[in-house]
Structure formats: C-alpha cells, structure tokens
Amino acid sequence: MTNSMSNVKMVSEIIENSYKVLKKEVISQYQVSFEVNKDDVHSILTLLKTSGWIQLSYLSAIDWPEENEFELVYIVFNWDKAVHIQIRTRLNRENPVMNSILPIFPGCKYYERETHEFFGIKFPGNPGHEKQLILEEWDDIPPLRKDFDPRAYSDRKFVKREYSNDFVNLNGEKSKQIAREERKEKIIKVRKGGRK
Amino acid sequence: MKEMKLFLGPQHPGMHGNASVHMYVDGDIIKRAFLLPGMLHRGFEKGMERHSWINNISLIPRVCVVEPDINEMAFAMGAETLAGITVPERAHYIRMIILELARLSIHLMSYGGLGSPTGLYTLMYHAHTDRNTILNIFEKITGHRVYHQYIIPGGVRKDLPIGIEEDIHAFLDDLENRYEEYRDLGINNPTVLARITDTIPLPAEVVWELGVTGIGMRSAVNKPYDLRKVMPYARYDKIDFEVPVADYSDAKSRVDCKLQEVIQSISIIRQCLKLIPEGDVRVPLGRGQSMRWTIPKGHVYSVVESSRGEFGYFMVSNGGVNPYRVGVRGASYPQGLLGIEKYLPGTRLDDAALWVDTMGVCSPEIDR
Amino acid sequence: MLSTKFTKLSKEEVDRKWWEIGDFFRRNSLWMLMYCTGCCAIELPPAMTSAYDMERLGMGPMATPRQADVLLVTGYLSLKTLRRLIYTYEQMSEPKYVVGIGSCTINGGIYHDSHAVINQLNRYVPVDVYVAGCMPNTEAVMNGFVDLMGLIKTKKANGWKDYHARNEWYMANQKAALGEVKVHDEFHE
16 A cells, blocks of 8 residues: 555656656556657657556547547556556647557557547557448548537437327326426426516 | 458357457468457447436446446446545445456356357356356345446445345355366366367467456466456455466466356455445435536546456546546457457467457457 | 048148148247347346256257247347348248347337447347347346247237338338448458
8 A cells, every 4th residue: 555655656756757747647546647748658658668567558539629639548557566657648639640659569459440440540550550440331420529429320320219109198197207397397487586 | 271261250159249250261270360349339438428427327337248347336436536435334345245246257157158169068057047146146236137237436326135145145155065066067077178278378478468467367477466456446455365376378277267266256255244344335426416416627547357357447527517538448358359360370260269258358348 | 431521722721721830830949049239148148048948938049040040139239230130130041030139129228329329120120029128137038039939829920021021121221221231341351
C-alpha cells in the first residue's frame, strides 16, 4: 500500500524530468494520467517500456467535437510496480493522423485498426489498419464520432415492429404512461404556481 | 503443396461463441490464421454514451455473456473512483462472493468446454450441471440467472437473502468433494492428457509481445501476476489466497491452473462468508435522484481480474448525466486477435479449438 | 376369399397422410443447429445437459445445417451475423423451422437503437416461435421448443413455405438492410 503511492511518484519523476507534461492527474494510488504533446508520445512510451511498463493495456480515442479535436489515450501497465499510466494526447479532428506505435508495442496492431474503424484516425506505420475489422460494408461516418446518431441510422435502415393498440383494459385502470404524463403536468402546474 | 482455405466457425461446434477463424492449411498444418470478429457487434460503446450512468447498469452486463459480473464490477469501480464514493464494508464482501461464484461458473464452463474439442462429453455434462447450480444460487441472490445487474455504483443492489449461506456452503462442499473426480475425468484422463500435453505452447517472451494477461500469462511467466494480488480491489487484500502459476504454458498447464483456481475461489468464498460484517450494502446516489446522478469530470481506467485476464473499462465523464465515453478492454482481445494470427500458424488444424478454449477467447467482449 | 375394399385416395390425400406421418416423426426427433448467434445461447447448455435434459423431448444438437431441422436465433443479430444466418438458413433442408429466442429477435430489445443490430427478425427470415425475455430462462426456452412441436402437430409451423411464397419480399428486406447479402470473406487479405 505504501509502496504504490511511491510508485506513482516515481512515474511522475521519470516523465516530468524529461518531457513537458501539459496536465497531470493522480486518479488513485494505482493510476496516474499525463497529457502530453503529440510529438513526445513515442519517446515517452519507449521510455516507459524500458522502465518496466511492458504491457499495453488499452489504446483508444475520445471525440471532442467542440474543441475540434480527438484525444488519443494509451494505457500501459507494469506488473511489478502496479501503476496504470494513461498517456493522452490531442489530435486535430480535421486530419487525424498519428504515427503507429507498432515498433514499441506489437500488441497495438488491432487496437489501432479498431480505432481507425470507429473514429477514422489514421495510423501510418501499421500495415492494413485501414481494412474493416468489426463492421462489414459500413456506409456512414465512423460510428463512435459524436456527430453520428445511431438511432437515426437504425430508423433509416431497420424497420421497427409496429404494435397495434387492440388490447382491452379490463379493470378500467389508467395506463402507466397516461398516469405519468398527468403527474408531469401536475408537477409543472404546481411549479408555475397554478398559471398556465 | 497447395494451400487451402478453411473456416472454423461461426457455425461450428468447436467454436465458442459467434466468431470465425479463417485458416489456410497445408494438409493438417495451419499456415496462416486470422480471427474474423464483429459478428456480435452491438455498438455498446455508442449505446453507453446515450444512456445515463444508472441506466447503463442494465447495459453493461451484456458486454460479456459468460461472465457478466466483472463488467458490473469494473464499471462500478470506475464510477466510484471518479465520484469519490466509499462503498460500505459489507458490500465489498458481497461483491467478492458474487465475483468468485462467477469465476467458478466460468471455469467450470470452460473446463467442460474442453470436452468438445477432445470428444469427451461426460465432462461437459458434469460441468454444465454444476454451473447450473451456481446459476440457481445467483437467481436466489439477484433474481436473475445470467444477467444479474447486482453490483452497482455505490455497493450492491440488495442484501443477501437470509439463509443463502447454507446453499453456497452446500454447493462448495459438493464441488470440493468431487474435485478429484473432475481431475480424473479431465486432465488425469490418459486420452485427454495425450491430446492436451505440449499442445499450442505459449512461450514467456511472446506473452509481452501480445499483451496476454490472466491464466495464459501466469502459466507462462511463472509469477503471480494477478490483479487481485498486484493491485487489490474490493477486500482481496484481507483474504488469504494463492495464485496458481506454472513455468511452461501448454494447454495442459493452463487447464491445470484453471482447476487450481477453482480450489482458491472456493476458499475465498468461504473466507468471505466468515468475515462478512453486518451493515449497509449501498450508499444512495445523487441525493435520491439517481437518474440524474452526475459524476465529476475525469478520465479513469478501472480494471478487474476476470477469468481470462485484465478486464478494463476506460470511462470519461464530462460532468454530465451520461458518460462521455466508455471504452471496454476485453480480456481476451490480445489472445483472440493477435494470438490467433501469430501463434496458431505451425500447429495442427484440430488444435485451433483448443487454443480458443484454453486461452478463453470470448467473442462478445472482442466485438462489443 | 375375403376381399377388403379400399377406397381409392386421391393424390393430395395420400400426400397429406404421408406428411402427417412425417410430421409425427419429425416433431419427436428435432435436430437443432448449434449456431450461437447471440447471448441467449448461454441458456442452451443447461437445457442440453443433465439439468434440464433436452433429449427427453427428442431434441439434440446437430453440427451441420444440412441435417438440422431447427435454426435457433439466440438473441440479437448484427448485420454481419445476418449475412451468415441467411446463408445457413438457405442451406438447411426442408422442412425447416426457426425459433427466435430473446426480445432482440422480436423488436430489437435493449439494442433497438443500435447501429449494428436489426430490429425485427421476421422481416429477413420467417420465424415460427418466439421466446420472449432478456434473457429467457431455461424453462422458457424448453417451453418454446414444446410450443414448436405443437405447431408442427397442428400444421401451423409454415414459415419455410412462406419463405417460398413471399421470397421477393424477404429478398427485398434483406437487400434493404444489408446492401448485399453475399459474404466477402477476403477480409484480412
């Protein structure tokens, strides 16, 4: 327990001594995150790999359309000094390109391919990353971008089942939906002080 | 020789789940192999962004079908870390009981699944019947057989029912009594032993290259790299258990590790039932308005040791009612995709199903 | 010499009698195809093994579609699976029956707004029996199979005939959702 907090400190020293860290968060005693420049990512990951963070746990992206940016996240783990390190960096959303980390972590091959499929980020250096992995014959923008609306896509492509209102209400109770709407109206009425 | 293309799955009795392995074979030897994932893709990561933190409780167990509780645990741990919630002590122990019962059930299922590539259906029948007993216990505790929706942010949904300890103890005693029988049926059986010894080995160096975790890694590197030991969550630091390891990872030693973990899980559940304190099982969320519960901004990656390795949820909150992004790291992602591509070539055709079974490739969590 | 008088049956009546005999044997020995399309398949192993013992109903798993009678669609169907499912369905020999397990086959269930999951199975292949629930427990699954046997007995399990009669409609629906039904397996290469 006492060890793990010093592990976080050790990681911070390793990275902060040699690279410019834009933002650092200590999330828990087993996890720390760094936001760094895009150009530093490869050398930081190489440094971490040589210092024992040999497992790439996760690689993915986050879409921030307001800032017109993608955020790439690399999570590495060290089994001897148990700290998960998130290395995050921002890319331009218009032309998202990030060099592959395949030479550093060979396990990233399919993560990058999936990230390309779901966000449209290009990873030069990863052969075949532009082929489809999970989707098949996809005909829209990459689905995990924030401006993609799955409901609209689903309504357009897949027909919904239509239910007819031919049931009989035997005991004359109000349906739950009508009751809920009435309750909502009442709340709004009370909130406005009885005015319409 | 001419290469021939063969598909193992998606409709194939040796394939666990709806995935397909494309293989180029020369006679009986695999020359190249790829996994074709995506046949269980449901768009979970998108769906979770569109539901509130509380609504997501019903969505997350469906990510991994065979072991839903680890999903709930990882999601709950991540949300608690971001929101700064302290979980009541009793809830931690209930969570551990649920998680270990789930581990027992999936180990039994995958041990039984060894029956189908080796052609030994007795094993499958025994294991699935015992797993059904666990599902019945789950039904008593949570109300559901498979998808429990029991571990939620802030604790567990309900307290344990009265008298469930007797059911659990009765099942554990029964399983422990028949443990030797299970070994004799499976890995001490000469026909199975000949089939799984020295089959599809995984060298220690390539473990790091692939990023394989869980039993596949522990049986290769001979070190107790288990997240329950390395970074204990819940109250695993107060429980006394061992992590089975081996120094040579072939199909046999992986199955052996699985069976030893069964014994450890039984002992963990017994200790939990002994140590479990009285008290609350849940803290209320969002001051009573849990549908509008918001979580402070932040990025968190929460991990749980599943039966196949490190299972992680990467969650981003922007302070709203819905999660901003949820990413799922399926535990069998490395061994499923990269493992099949790199380490199946050179083995025999009929060993592909053994890789899928003993490494625990679970297609729903790869596709999501 | 005693002579028994037979009334000459018409060809339709003879056919009907043979179908009745065939249906009797068919419904008491149903082979279901082991194709786990979705998550409800996790309730099938308890149904198959000693806990619920499906074989007392005369049902058993079958590995190849050519010899199977029942196609179980266990849960949600992503587009990628639907392509393979249509292939599988068309490979099965007639008469063939489809059981849709889980809410997802009825109306999309919990994935009704997902970009990858179809909402209504009977627009793409004809479905004879639905088992509702997410997920339906093993008793419900077994009950669905018993229902299917009853439908075969009363000659109401006519989905496969419907697939012939309205083939254009099914084909058009499949095309609308999938674009192209053909599976291109040159995927990694």
